[in-house]
Structure formats: C-alpha cells, structure tokens
Amino acid sequence: MGGWTEGYVGGIDYIRAVYRDWSPALLCFALTLRGWRPPEALRRGGFTMAEPGCGHGLTSALLAGAHPAARFEAMDFNPSHIAGARRLAADAGLTNAEFLEESFADYARRDGPMLDAVALHGVWSWVSAENRAILLEVLRRRLTPGGVVFVSYNALPGTLVHMPLRRLLVERCAEGDGSLPDRIARAVEFAARLAAQGGGWFANTDGVVERIEQLRHKSPNYIAHEYLNGDWTAFYHADVARELATAKLEFAGAAVPMEQLDDLTLSPTQQALATEARDPAQAETLRDMMTNRSFRRDLFVKGGERLGPAERRLLLGETRFALLVAADDLPDVASTPVGRLPFPRALYHPLGEALAEGPQSLDALLARPALAAQGEDAVLRALVLLTSLSLASPVMPEDGLADRKASCDRFNAAVLDRHRFGDTPGQLASPLLGAGVPVSRIEALFLLAASLHEEPAAFAWRHLSADGIVLGRDGERCEGNDANRAELTRRHASFTQRRLSLLNGLGVA
Ligand SMILES: C[S@@+](CC[C@H](N)C(=O)[O-])C[C@H]1O[C@@H](n2cnc3c(N)ncnc32)[C@H](O)[C@@H]1O
Structure with missing residues (x-):
C-alpha cells in the first residue's frame, strides 16, 4: 500500500456490516426523547446525508434504497471499499447515492448541497488529529443549521483496559512473516498465552482476559481496523464535545435511547453526583467514569431547537x-x-x-x-x-410509503440475489422502518426461492453446498444431501411459521 492511507491500516478491508444507529426514524426518536426538535427533512424523508469513512458503504446503500426521496454521499479512500459499494448501487439501481473514492481532505474541498445529517461511525478515534480537523471543517461548512451528527468513538476511562492490549497487538503484528491476517492470528494467540500465565496487568485488570478471548473469535478485518491504525485515540466525552463545539455543534444526547435513562445506568447516589457537574459535558464524562464506559455513540446538533414539554409529548405520542x-x-x-x-x-x-x-x-x-x-x-x-x-x-410516517416500498423492493431483489454467493450485506431494507432488517443467508435463500418459484430446501441446499457449507442439528453434523435437505425443509417450515409474517409486515418479504 502506498502513502495514501495516512497511517490508517492498509492491505485489509473492513468488515461488511450494516448499522441501524443513524437510520432517520431512530435519530428522530432519540432527539425527541431528549427534548430536541428532530430535523423536519429527516422526519419526512427528503434529507441529505453523508457518511465520511463509509467502509463498504453498506449502511449508506441500504438507507438510500429505503429513502428514495433522500440523497446520500458516502466516501472512503479505500478503492476496494468503494468499488464494492458502487457495484451494489448499480445492481440495486440506486440513483440517489454517490460513493466517492476520496480522502477526507479531497472531500473537504468538494462543494455540494447542505447536509441534514452526517454519520461518523468508526472514524473519530481511528484517524489523526489532522484528519479530525478536516472533518470538523466539513461539518462547519456543510452541515445545515438544525442538522445532526452521529459520532462514535472509543471512550475513556473504559478504553484504558484496551491500551496495553493494542500495544501488544501492534508490536507483534509488525514482526514476522506471512499475511497480515496470519500475523494478527499469531499476535492474538500470543496475547492469550500471556494472559494464561496470569499475574501482572492480566491479573489486575478486569476484562482483559475476556477481551482477548473475544478477539480469538473476531475476524482479522475487525482487529486490524480496531487496533492497528497508526492513530488510535480514546477520548473523554468532554474533549469530543469541545472539539465539535468549534463547528458550532452541541451535544444532544446518546444515540441509543436507553443510554439516555440515567436510572438504568446509575445508582441514586451516582445520579445525584452527576447533577453536581459544572456543565453537560462534565456530567456526561462523570457518568462515563461511574460506569467505566469504553465506547460511545453520541448525537450532536448544530443550532438544535429545544422542544417545550407539550410539543415533546405531542411528537412522542405520534411516533x-x-x-x-x-x-x-x-x-x-x-x-x-x-x-x-x-x-x-x-x-x-x-x-x-x-x-x-x-x-x-x-x-x-x-x-x-x-x-x-x-x-x-x-x-x-x-x-x-x-x-x-x-x-x-x-417507523417512518405513512407519507411516501409506496415510493419507499418500490425502492426497497428493487434494493432487496439485488441483495437477495447476492445471497446465492454469500456476498451479502445481511440485511434487507424495510420501507416501514426506513432501515435494515437482519436476515440470515438461509432465510434470504428461502425468500429468493419463493420469488423464483423454486422448491426452497432444494434451492437453498444447491447454493449452500456449492460453498461447502454443511448444516448442523442438535450439535451434530448433517451428513449427505438428504440429511441437509431434510434439515432445510424443517427450517423452512419454522421460517414460514415464525418469521415470514413478521418480514411481510416489515415490507421486506
Ligand atoms: C472502521 S471503518 C468504519 C466504516 C463505516 N463507517 C462503518 O461503520 O462500517 C473506517 C473507515 O474510514 C476510512 N478512512 C480512514 N481514514 C480515511 C481518510 N483519511 N479518508 C477517507 N477515508 C478514510 C477507512 O478506509 C475505513 O473504511
């Protein structure tokens, strides 16, 4: 890899995943719950959204499929991420999403429409201070007044526990022969051996042994992008709030609604202590200290408007x-x-x-x-x-449902077709939610078989067996074609009974 990665890990793609955290209906609910007026464009579906550092772009692509009246800009400097995103967009006939192969600096020079929402997922802690400053400039220039930013980051003090572990992984991965995935696997095994001897940091730090055990089951793609970037900074919430304030952004609340409920996370004494904070940023940081939080998903607004209690109640009542x-x-x-x-x-x-x-x-x-x-x-x-x-x-309002359904059907047809080869985002777009619904590969093959009028178990088995997949039942391997087809017939009956009406109701089947 050349110098274009700017210290970001190169030579290995990120994991392929769809996230629901910044889907419009969820953003609006989280904002309303905290007493902010949600942007009208987001509520109605005619918004413009950007995702800098979009990885494979699966979330932006799915949201574009689910919101035909909205417009999406998703960018990433990794060309293989963008090539895949463009292929999905072309297969799904998306005309409202651009997938740009650009660095943050390239993107900051671009002109475009004002943005109603920006998602920065898996970016803030993993890029340099210089790149964060560039992203702030994008927000300063292009986020519309009233617009919302979703930002996730590694938080202090909970991330302290990961710091020596990252150091160990970085050093061990820099050594030895073999591909990066092989070096990552060896580094994790080495960390596990160190942990197994007990003592020292491993014995004295809660959660380390568990974390190493978790890493043994994570993909090298995840581990590389989480731990092996040249820049890796954990933040106190107050410092993130201070940086974002330079782009006129104000903390609006946790993006995950239940994280807004203090009594869920703090004892009455802790809640009382949090009220002694000087300002909201300090209060939030104290909460993180009292809960030892290691990861945050925050919402920030630019010129956000406060709702009075009656209007907040009205909007919540209508949701x-x-x-x-x-x-x-x-x-x-x-x-x-x-x-x-x-x-x-x-x-x-x-x-x-x-x-x-x-x-x-x-x-x-x-x-x-x-x-x-x-x-x-x-x-x-x-x-x-x-x-x-x-x-x-x-869910989204009734208005626009028919258009969303037509667009989701097109998107989902392309996605279902990919499940023949396991090349899948793992979610279908729901016109009702305006967000994704997770489906397994087997469920997707059943849906695809139905649309092609094929016998579902035989169809699914043809594609699974081509990939060397063998099913299991009660902890035993299903041996041979007949046993696998019989297992699929059983699973199809259960799918028809338990899942199909739900998927129909969500508009994805
Ligand atoms: C951890 S991934 C998160 C991807 C996506 N937002 C998600 O949540 O699935 C971070 C992404 O940022 C991209 N990235 C890092 N530095 C960048 C830069 N300077 N310019 C453009 N993209 C960058 C990486 O290529 C990577 O795909």
Whole structure:
C-alpha cells in the first residue's frame, strides 16, 4: 500500500456490516426523547446525508434504497471499499447515492448541497488529529443549521483496559512473516498465552482476559481496523464535545435511547453526583467514569431547537413503533449493558399483542386499557428499551410509503440475489422502518426461492453446498444431501411459521 492511507491500516478491508444507529426514524426518536426538535427533512424523508469513512458503504446503500426521496454521499479512500459499494448501487439501481473514492481532505474541498445529517461511525478515534480537523471543517461548512451528527468513538476511562492490549497487538503484528491476517492470528494467540500465565496487568485488570478471548473469535478485518491504525485515540466525552463545539455543534444526547435513562445506568447516589457537574459535558464524562464506559455513540446538533414539554409529548405520542421479533419471542428478561432487566408480563404482554397487529403510535397504545393501566411513563420506557435492544423500532410516517416500498423492493431483489454467493450485506431494507432488517443467508435463500418459484430446501441446499457449507442439528453434523435437505425443509417450515409474517409486515418479504 502506498502513502495514501495516512497511517490508517492498509492491505485489509473492513468488515461488511450494516448499522441501524443513524437510520432517520431512530435519530428522530432519540432527539425527541431528549427534548430536541428532530430535523423536519429527516422526519419526512427528503434529507441529505453523508457518511465520511463509509467502509463498504453498506449502511449508506441500504438507507438510500429505503429513502428514495433522500440523497446520500458516502466516501472512503479505500478503492476496494468503494468499488464494492458502487457495484451494489448499480445492481440495486440506486440513483440517489454517490460513493466517492476520496480522502477526507479531497472531500473537504468538494462543494455540494447542505447536509441534514452526517454519520461518523468508526472514524473519530481511528484517524489523526489532522484528519479530525478536516472533518470538523466539513461539518462547519456543510452541515445545515438544525442538522445532526452521529459520532462514535472509543471512550475513556473504559478504553484504558484496551491500551496495553493494542500495544501488544501492534508490536507483534509488525514482526514476522506471512499475511497480515496470519500475523494478527499469531499476535492474538500470543496475547492469550500471556494472559494464561496470569499475574501482572492480566491479573489486575478486569476484562482483559475476556477481551482477548473475544478477539480469538473476531475476524482479522475487525482487529486490524480496531487496533492497528497508526492513530488510535480514546477520548473523554468532554474533549469530543469541545472539539465539535468549534463547528458550532452541541451535544444532544446518546444515540441509543436507553443510554439516555440515567436510572438504568446509575445508582441514586451516582445520579445525584452527576447533577453536581459544572456543565453537560462534565456530567456526561462523570457518568462515563461511574460506569467505566469504553465506547460511545453520541448525537450532536448544530443550532438544535429545544422542544417545550407539550410539543415533546405531542411528537412522542405520534411516533409509531413496530416489533422486530414475533410477540411470542419477546424475552421475560433482557440482557442490557447494565445487567439483566426483567420485562414484566403485565406490561410487555399487552404491548407485544398490540404491536403484533401492526405499527402503533404511543398514543394509540395508551388508548388500550391494559396499557393505560400501566401508565404512560412505563409504556414509553418499555418502547425505549425494546428499541435499544433491537426488539422494536420507530417507523417512518405513512407519507411516501409506496415510493419507499418500490425502492426497497428493487434494493432487496439485488441483495437477495447476492445471497446465492454469500456476498451479502445481511440485511434487507424495510420501507416501514426506513432501515435494515437482519436476515440470515438461509432465510434470504428461502425468500429468493419463493420469488423464483423454486422448491426452497432444494434451492437453498444447491447454493449452500456449492460453498461447502454443511448444516448442523442438535450439535451434530448433517451428513449427505438428504440429511441437509431434510434439515432445510424443517427450517423452512419454522421460517414460514415464525418469521415470514413478521418480514411481510416489515415490507421486506
Ligand atoms: C472502521 S471503518 C468504519 C466504516 C463505516 N463507517 C462503518 O461503520 O462500517 C473506517 C473507515 O474510514 C476510512 N478512512 C480512514 N481514514 C480515511 C481518510 N483519511 N479518508 C477517507 N477515508 C478514510 C477507512 O478506509 C475505513 O473504511
């Protein structure tokens, strides 16, 4: 690789993933919850969004498919990322997204429309101070007043635990022969051997051994892009807020709605201590110290307008939600970053039943006696939790649904077709959510078989076996064609029974 990588890891692509964090309905819900007026363009679907450092561009491509009235600029200096993104855009017939092979500096020189939203995911902590300054200049110049920025970064103090580990990986990967993935695998195994001897930093630091164990199961692409960049900076929230303030940006709240609920993460004493902070940035930093947070997903607004309580309530009441799992599959207890939270049946059962009928606004839910009896705060809190845990999602307004559906159908047809070869973003675009819905390769092959009028188990097996994939059942390998086809027939029956109506309701099947 030449000098164009500017210290960023070269010679290995990033992982292929779609993120829901900055999908418009979710951004609007998170902003409204914190008492900010969500940008009208985002609410209505006619917005302009940029994703600098877009990786493979899968999130921007999916959002472009889901929002035909919006316009997307996604850029990355890695040509293989952009080549793949352009191929997907061409296959899906996207006319509202540009995928630019540019550095941040090239991009900063470009003129274009004002931006309603900018997503900086996996960028801020992994690039140089100079490149952060360039990105700030883009925000200063192109973010429209009222616009929103999503930014994720490694946070202090939680990231402290990763620092010696990164050092170890960087040094070990710089040595020896072989491809970068081989060197990464050897470096992780070496770290595991160091950890296994116990003692020292490994014995005295919570979470290190677990982190190394996790890394053994992560792809080299993830490890390279997380740990091996020349620049790797963890931030106190207050410092990020100060840098972004130079582009007139103000912290608007956590992008993950449940992270806005202090009582979920802090004890009453800790909450009281947070109120002693001098300003919101210090309060947020104190919260991170009290929870030892290592990663943040923040929203910032430029000239954001505050909502009064009545208007906030009105907007929240109008927000409609859809379930992302079958109502029967809602858990009794949820694992959250702060531990296990019970989902009381008296609340979640009627809520699940109501949402199983189709998307419902908070007001419509509260008109049901069983939910009214639980009280508005409890129902809203349940929606916040379900949304944050990807069990439910806010949805887009009815207006524009037909256009979104036609565009999503085109996008999804291209995506489903790719599942024949395993070359897949792993999500389909939902016109209802204006965001992605995860589907496994097998589910996608079943959907593709249906659209081609093929027998689903035989069709799926033809494509899976071509890739050397063998299925398992109850921990045993399925040996031979018949056993694999029988397993697929069984899985197809369960898919038809448990998943298909949900996917239909979300407009992706
Ligand atoms: C960790 S990845 C995140 C990708 C994507 N935003 C996501 O969340 O999936 C960071 C991306 O930023 C790109 N990048 C890093 N420095 C850059 C620069 N100076 N100019 C353009 N792209 C850059 C890398 O090529 C990489 O694809």
